[in-house]
Amino acid sequence: MLVVAVLAPAVLAIGLLVAELTDYGVKGRGAFSIVLERQDDPQMMGPVLVPAPARPDRVYEGTVPAPRRATSDVGPMPLQAAPARQEVPRPARTASPAVQAECPDDWADTWLWELCQEDARQPA
Numbered sequence: 122m123l124v125v126a127v128l129a130p131a132v133l134a135i136g137l138l139v140a141e142l143t144d145y146g147v148k149g150r151g152a153f154s155i156v157l158e159r160q161d162d163p164q165m166m167g168p169v170l171v172p173a174p175a176r177p178d179r180v181y182e183g184t185v186p187a188p189r190r191a192t193s194d195v196g197p198m199p200l201q202a203a204p205a206r207q208e209v210p211r212p213a214r215t216a217s218p219a220v221q222a223e224c225p226d227d228w229a230d231t232w233l234w235e236l237c238q239e240d241a242r243q244p245a
Contacts, residue, residue: 140146224237 224234224241228234228237
């Protein structure tokens with residue numbers, strides 16, 4: 122632990138010294154920096170025409186069927202109103218009588234007892 126405490130400031134000092142010698146953060150100046158100036162304007166890359174391949178990747182024996190286009194005789198179907206739905210009243214739901222779970226007594230005061238009680242409450 123003592124070695125790390127002694128070496129940490131030394132490592133920091135070496136990093137600061139190297140940054141000072143190379144003028145880290147200052148553009149174009151420093152003991153080890155090289156300045157290159159651009160001779161021409163940057164060129165924008167545009168689309169490049171590429172010649173067709175010498176041979177195709179796949180060769181089919183016959184013609185390949187193309188998807189058929191829709192004929193112009195068929196027009197869009199007119200929208201029709203949906204028929205009115207007859208709502209049938211549902212009978213009111215009533216609470217079912219409490220079903221006593223058949224859980225072993227040794228499970229009392231454990232997570233198994235709670236799980237058994239929850240399973241008993243689930244509708245079949």
